[in-house]
Amino acid sequence: MSSLGDSVKLPCGLVFPNRLAKAAMAELLAGSGNAPTPSLLKVYDQWAKGNWGAVLTGNVQVDVNHLGSPFDPALSDEYTDPETNKGLLDTWSKYAEASQQHGTPSIVQVCHPGRQSLRFAGRRGIFASPIAPSAIPLDMGDGFFQRWMSWFVFPPPREMTQADIDLVTRQFVDTARLMADAGFSGIELHGAHGYLIDQFLNPKSNIRTDAYGGNAANRARFVLDIIRQTRAVVPPTFCIGIKLNSADYNSSSFEDTMTQIGLLNEAGIDFLEVSGGTYEDPKMWDPNHSQPQKPKSTTTATREAFFLEFASAVRTRYPSLILMLTGGFRTRAGANYALSQNACDVIGIGRPAAIDPAFADRLLDEGLGEDEAKLNLGRVKMPAWMGWIPLRAVGAGWESSYYTQQIQRIAKGLRTIVPV
Template identity: 60%
Template sequence: MPSPLADPVKLPCGLVLPNRLSKAAMAEMIAKTNKPNQTLSDAYDQWSQGGWGSILTGNVQVDVNHLGSPFDPALHAEYKGEENLVAQWKHYADACQKHGTPAIVQICHPGRQSFRVAGHRGIWANTIAPSAVPINLGSGLLERFIAALAWTAPREMTRAEVERVISQFVDTARLMADAGFSGVELHGAHGYLIDQFLSGKTNLRTDEYGGTPEKRARFVLEILSQTRKVVPTTFCIGIKLNSADHSSDTFEETMTQIKLLVEAGIDFMEISGGTYEDPKMMGYPTKTETESTTAPVKSERTAAREAFFLEFAKEVRKRHPGLVLMLTGGFRSRAGAESAIRDGACDLVGIGRPAAIDPKFPLLLLDESVEDEKAALQLNKVPPPFYARWLPRNLIGAGAESTYYSGQIQRLAKGLATVAPAL
């Protein structure tokens, strides 16, 4: 029986993805001058050969003055159709799509989460945000010290600044279209600027961009509507949301905002958070668990997050059955990916870390001659660095994982063998 993962998916804009497996966005940490370069193209050339249905790039920032990491590619100035700039990005797009896989660029603004050392604005300049809500790592002295060291205090954006950033998103999308990419994904997750506008915790505005769920969504809805006017009709526009950024208290507010995005004509929505690592997420035990009585037990907190992730995804599917939905988070096996599709939880499966270790992972998952038990790539957690004991716990895991896998992407670019995390 053919795998449902091999089915093509047609987006509302008309773009056809040849299968349901998407290489998810990951930080590459390669663009040393904040411009696409040959090393970045070489990494994506590896993925272009991997049999993916779509390739999502790592963050492309819409303003070089505000970066998520020091080595993100970014728009350096207002885009006016410069041929040399288009050629620079076209080289990157061609590498991504060399073998026919559509490539979608994740475009982003970090807002208050732009590190002091990330961006051309200077280490003392304020970050910008919908409201002047500082990042809170905790109430302890160490947590407050690290937060002050890493980030400057955010400044509430003026109306003119809101309009300028909207234009920067639109300019970046137009440049990506002119360069030949197949689409963009608006990064509305992980606490970045779009997410900051959507959330009532970080958006305390009382003007037309805040105060209600609908007004908090206006920022991203204007980006979407203005971008539609300047890109080809077949150019896709998706959005990434993270269920972990929300809670049961704001569930209906979030659903209201998703409804507005669907009505505005979003081509796909990626939901990240929790894990669909294997069929047990769908209520089915794995082969290992049926043979062992020592399977690891998740913490109550992890189980609660995963339960909310599933509730979030399934409720979006229930309310918007026509929305093309991508789930990303913990997929490691054919069985897990197929379970998510057959359960109706999603249309597309986003795969991140396994793609950094094996850029041709889809070829394994789609090979019908390979047994289900072998169509998988299980990965250990990245061990924390020796100095982790002195850092706030919520910074350790994500930082170690991101750094490790960006290192593997750099190895891919150099043609070196990748290394999965050791025990």
């Protein structure tokens, strides 16, 4: 059995010195310029000291016109080469240096929100439509209020043309080139949580009848083109991973998802992160949502991993694929259990890292007993008035924003506050 302190070597040759990765979380520290700021660098300096096997950044958007939040870091201009875009490269190189100055590999989570771009986020204008594989708006509920709020916050998208697809593909590739030139160790394509890549992969949001829709393989073409074109322009040692949503075992999409994972594996991804949830169905963030695929065992260790069964199924189909499992880990025992089941190679830690930047040190310290190698996180209390808003995503968003606030406290040098 692998231990948390064992190293992991990816197919590209990159080595994670241990099996604990600080997972991607929203920082909202890019400011109005949507570029890495000194505050953002301070946070990553703290995580870099935390003895993580890898540090994954929060979303870096490939197009400043389409943002998930108003303060996401994003490419403000087309990246051509280091000489032409020296200022842009210098800015991002400082981010890479802060994230990796203590020897921990840093992986940039690269994203396009697609139809999940807030009306007031990005520079496209508040009346301009976001883009998506198909012109299907977000479904936040059947009631009048839910439909109105969905329209107000997330404008109905327009279907992407071939020119749009070509442009966004190039933006993903350009972003990857910039991150490689800046000195980061790799990228992770965000293909989960309902963002654009996930929208292409999912038959509920992709009803195209051209080469990008109609079956599982066609729906994967968009991301496969991004991977193929990126591989051609980055060093062979540069990591390319991807985050995907887990599928419901009872759904008809399970085999389609496995087919798509097989295609990604053949394309040469270095790792697959298993996660879950979307704005429409916030499994990952909603504290009141019963966790999907809950293991039959009721021990604490087995309950920690939200998506353990799905990861185990992927392992059975694709045993050589490096898997990262994220969602729910709070204890050394829970992390060790997931490794003991051969369900994954890397444990992704999110919210505990927003409270304690050196949480990995706590889990790796063999001098600490099991009762100390953990972090108990209570439910974040919502204001009473929020209970009147009939949107499940509101509670999930409040929970998520609490941990973003803790990240911002780290940036200010303040003590974080554990929810109890």
